[in-house]
Amino acid sequence: xxxxxxxxxxxxxxxxxxxxxxxxxxxxxxxxxxxxxxxxxxxxxxxxxxxxxxxxxxxxxxxxxxxxxxxxxxxxxxxxxxxxxxxxxxxxxxxxxxxxxxxxxxxxxxxxxxxxxxxxxxxxxxxxxxxxxxxxxxxxxxxxxxxxxxxxxxxxxxxxxxxxxxxxxxxxxxxxxxxxxxxxxxxxxxxxxxxxxxxxxxxxxxxxxxxxxxxxxxxxxxxxxxxxxxxxxxxxxxxxxxxxxxxxxxxxxxxxxxxxxxxxxxxxxxxxxxxxxxxxxxxxxxxxxxxxxxxxxxxxxxxxxxxxxxxxxxxxxxxxxxxxxxxxxxxxxxxxxxxxxxxxxxxxxxxxxxxxxxxxxxxxxxxxxxxxxxxxxxxxxxxxxxxxxxxxxxxxxxxxxxxxxxxxx
Amino acid sequence: xxxxxxxxxxxxxxxxxxxxxxxxxxxxxxxxxxxxxxxxxxxxxxxxxxxxxxxxxxxxxxxxxxxxxxxxxxxxxxxxxxxxxxxxxxxxxxxxxxxxxxxxxxxxxxxxxxxxxxxxxxxxxxxxxxxxxxxxxxxxxxxxxxxxxxxxxxxxxxxxxxxxxxxxxxxxxxxxxxxxxxxxxxxxxxxxxxxxxxxxxxxxxxxxxxxxxxxxxxxxxxxxxxxxxxxxxxxxxxxxxxxxxxxxxxxxxxxxxxxxxxxxxxxxxxxxxxxxxxxxxxxxxxxxxxxxxxxxxxxxxxxxxxxxxxxxxxxxxxxxxxxxxxxxxxxxxxxxxxxxxxxxxxxxxxxxxxxxxxxxxxxxxxxxxxxxxxxxxxxxxxxxxxxxxxxxxxxxxxxxxxxxxxxxx
Numbered sequence: 001x002x003x004x005x006x007x008x009x010x011x012x013x014x015x016x017x018x019x020x021x022x023x024x025x026x027x028x029x030x031x032x033x034x035x036x037x038x039x040x041x042x043x044x045x046x047x048x049x050x051x052x053x054x055x056x057x058x059x060x061x062x063x064x065x066x067x068x069x070x071x072x073x074x075x076x077x078x079x080x081x082x083x084x085x086x087x088x089x090x091x092x093x094x095x096x097x098x099x100x101x102x103x104x105x106x107x108x109x110x111x112x113x114x115x116x117x118x119x120x121x122x123x124x125x126x127x128x129x130x131x132x133x134x135x136x137x138x139x140x141x142x143x144x145x146x147x148x149x150x151x152x153x154x155x156x157x158x159x160x161x162x163x164x165x166x167x168x169x170x171x172x173x174x175x176x177x178x179x180x181x182x183x184x185x186x187x188x189x190x191x192x193x194x195x196x197x198x199x200x201x202x203x204x205x206x207x208x209x210x211x212x213x214x215x216x217x218x219x220x221x222x223x224x225x226x227x228x229x230x231x232x233x234x235x236x237x238x239x240x241x242x243x244x245x246x247x248x249x250x251x252x253x254x255x256x257x258x259x260x261x262x263x264x265x266x267x268x269x270x271x272x273x274x275x276x277x278x279x280x281x282x283x284x285x286x287x288x289x290x291x292x293x294x295x296x297x298x299x300x301x302x303x304x305x306x307x308x309x310x311x312x313x314x315x316x317x318x319x320x321x322x323x324x325x326x327x328x329x330x331x332x333x334x335x336x337x338x339x340x341x342x343x344x345x346x347x348x349x350x351x352x353x354x355x356x357x358x359x360x361x362x363x364x365x366x367x368x369x370x371x372x373x374x375x376x377x378x379x380x381x382x383x384x385x386x387x388x389x390x391x392x393x394x395x396x397x398x399x400x401x402x403x404x405x406x407x408x409x
Numbered sequence: 410x411x412x413x414x415x416x417x418x419x420x421x422x423x424x425x426x427x428x429x430x431x432x433x434x435x436x437x438x439x440x441x442x443x444x445x446x447x448x449x450x451x452x453x454x455x456x457x458x459x460x461x462x463x464x465x466x467x468x469x470x471x472x473x474x475x476x477x478x479x480x481x482x483x484x485x486x487x488x489x490x491x492x493x494x495x496x497x498x499x500x501x502x503x504x505x506x507x508x509x510x511x512x513x514x515x516x517x518x519x520x521x522x523x524x525x526x527x528x529x530x531x532x533x534x535x536x537x538x539x540x541x542x543x544x545x546x547x548x549x550x551x552x553x554x555x556x557x558x559x560x561x562x563x564x565x566x567x568x569x570x571x572x573x574x575x576x577x578x579x580x581x582x583x584x585x586x587x588x589x590x591x592x593x594x595x596x597x598x599x600x601x602x603x604x605x606x607x608x609x610x611x612x613x614x615x616x617x618x619x620x621x622x623x624x625x626x627x628x629x630x631x632x633x634x635x636x637x638x639x640x641x642x643x644x645x646x647x648x649x650x651x652x653x654x655x656x657x658x659x660x661x662x663x664x665x666x667x668x669x670x671x672x673x674x675x676x677x678x679x680x681x682x683x684x685x686x687x688x689x690x691x692x693x694x695x696x697x698x699x700x701x702x703x704x705x706x707x708x709x710x711x712x713x714x715x716x717x718x719x720x721x722x723x724x725x726x727x728x729x730x731x732x733x734x735x736x737x738x739x740x741x742x743x744x745x746x747x748x749x750x751x752x753x754x755x756x757x758x759x760x761x762x763x764x765x766x767x768x769x770x771x772x773x774x775x776x777x778x779x780x781x782x783x784x785x786x787x788x789x790x791x792x793x794x795x796x797x798x799x800x801x802x803x804x805x806x807x808x809x810x811x812x813x814x815x816x817x818x
Binding site for chain 1: 434435438448452453454455457459461482484485486487488489500502503504505506516517518541545546547553554558559561562563564565566567568569570571572573574590591592593596597598599600601602603604605606607608609611612614615616618619631657658659660661662716718722744745746747748769771772773774775781782783785786787788789790791793811814817818
């Protein structure tokens with residue numbers, strides 16, 4: 001059995017590049033940017049008026065003039081006008097181009113306007129004030145967003161500003177989520193006493209939705225022949241298979257055997273962790289010169305999680321998420337931690353994923369353990385916010401100690 | 410001018426209830442649950458085998474027996490079988506019903522099986538071991554998720570488990586996002602020197618997408634007559650109007666005037682904050698006995714943010730988000746804070762929304778100021794992760810001090 005740390009290392013050695021596609025920028029929220037986004041012009045693109053008021057020539061003010069004939073109006077969105085008489089002024093609006101022949105803006109608040117004459121009520125004027133100078137924020141060709149960033153609302157605004165109507169983003173892997181187990185019935189059905197409803201696939205679907213991956217789902221009954229036949233097809237059709245169940249020691253846990261028979265290379269089976277120990281991970285082996293099938297040059301990656309709800313959940317956020325993030329080259333990942341709110345003891349030599357509720361106390365993330373009933377207790381996940389990852393080589397975990405945090409809300 | 414705190418109070422006094430709708434559970438991710446979700450049966454629903462192995466009667470073991478004839482197999486998803494001979498055992502699989510007549514499960518690891526006979530390799534056995542007892546996690550009718558919770562992947566799993574194929578969630582408000590300003594051109598167009606591309610509406614669209622609100626968008630040119638005519642219609646058709654621009658002192662900032670003429674009650678105009686000072690907030694007044702229009706019994710809420718990109722952004726996350734969350738009754742909101750990474754000074758008597766990058770240092774959220782060029786510098790938002798809200802009555806903000814945090818990633 002390998003450690004959780006080693007398991008993650010192996011998984012991160014098996015990432016894949018799924019290429020790039022172009023999408024309309026408004027559909028790119030949450031996707032991974034795959035090009036540097038540059039300024040298509042200076043920002044601001046012109047000397048931009050930043051207060052409503054009047055624009056004057058500063059030298060005229062220093063020479064003693066305090067009242068200015070209003071010669072024209074410069075509205076936002078209008079072509080630049082020119083001041084004809086230096087002793088005059090032009091009314092200017094926020095967002096407008098600074099009129100030719102002016103260099104200073106006096107806000108309306110400091111001016112009295114009567115009969116087309118603007119009289120200043122202030123002696124404090126700085127040359128160039130209330131002007132957002134062309135190129136002050138960014139110059140043409142400056143990189144505004146580096147590639148490999150997750151696109152948030154802030155990036156959407158930048159993409160719109162520079163006219164990136166179509167934007168290059170990471171293509172998503174084609175993922176199929178597969179449940180096994182004869183005890184499972186559909187959500188809309190009423191289970192018999194010995195049956196339960198199928199839930200793990202839907203948990204996984206929604207966990208992948210958070211990554212903007214639209215995964216397919218299917219169910220295979222615990223029949224070895226059917227299992228083998230279907231998985232063979234899926235290995236051809238998908239980049240990633242996520243299984244839930246059939247990886248333990250049971251008489252009908254055919255999955256490791258079937259994957260082996262189909263030539264899927266096992267990287268490991270079983271990890272020193274709780275919950276989620278019987279986790280199986282492997283990948284297909286490309287034939288010949290790194291190519292398995294002309295239509296499918298890539299490996300298919302297989303994550304087979306144990307079927308207990310909490311085990312499947314942990315498996316996805318602890319292993320699939322980082323695998324995906326490395327596959328699409330997300331550059332920056334701030335390693336989150338939180339501190340324990342109370343002493344906790346866990347004896348087995350296993351990494352323990354403790355369910356916790358998070359509180360922010362003056363900037364400190366505090367993790368309060370939520371006692372559940374083990375890996376079958378799905379409802380407990382709804383009471384918690386995150387897992388705190390407690391290392392296997394430690395038994396007593398003290399209040400105030402910081403540990404890695406995996407949030408899922 | 411009112412304080413930012415007072416502005417928020419007024420906004421939260423003007424929340425609305427948009428009712429409840431039923432959606433398929435898989436489409437409910439990110440929505441607000443509007444019913445208590447109860448256990449439809451005990452969990453586990455039967456005495457559930459939790460290890461693959463053999464099930465025996467404990468008394469027979471204490472009486473000295475160590476080898477057991479294998480009488481039958483109890484698979485997961487099969488109806489409960491019965492142990493016929495007390496001295497025998499039944500092979501059992503994880504997830505199966507515990508066979509009638511047995512009370513203890515010995516894992517395969519501790520058993521040798523040969524010729525239909527299971528011989529135990531251990532003397533350490535506890536009665537009832539490796540059985541997840543019916544109802545241990547939850548009893549029928551226990552509340553598994555309380556209403557008014559944001560539905561995450563954990564809740565999706567619970568909804569599936571209890572068969573909530575359709576789930577009651579908060580209806581979303583009907584929101585229209587309106588840009589104004591003659592200087593704006595579409596994202597796909599190339600602006601002339603004095604023009605810029607329309608970006609704020611798209612930033613707002615994506616900020617609302619994070620709340621699962623699909624907002625409409627439109628643009629109105631700076632023409633008072635057209636503005637009035639269109640807004641009159643929008644006030645009838647929408648629950649919320651979000652404006653960007655035309656609220657300052659400019660000659661073409663008709664919005665406050667037009668809203669007044671349309672009978673929209675102004676709650677406030679201008680807030681002591683930077684950026685985003687000229688923020689205008691108000692609502693329509695229902696006619697007669699709390700009813701304005703038979704088809705539209707509710708108030709329409711108007712948020713009119715200043716047109717600078719950072720001002721609009723702050724306005725949305727600082728005011729619209731809490732308004733929405735209170736409107737849909739989200740019960741639990743952990744007030745996020747972070748500590749300053751370096752000293753910072755801000756003199757004006759205004760609440761300052763400092764742009765920061767976040768780092769997690771051993772559980773402590775540290776906010777590193779990202780220097781930008783003011784409210785027009787949209788690209789700076791892409792370098793930051795959040796705003797730190799610095800109170801107006803303080804000038805010097807010290808390293809290590811904690812302040813309210815508004816994240817947007």
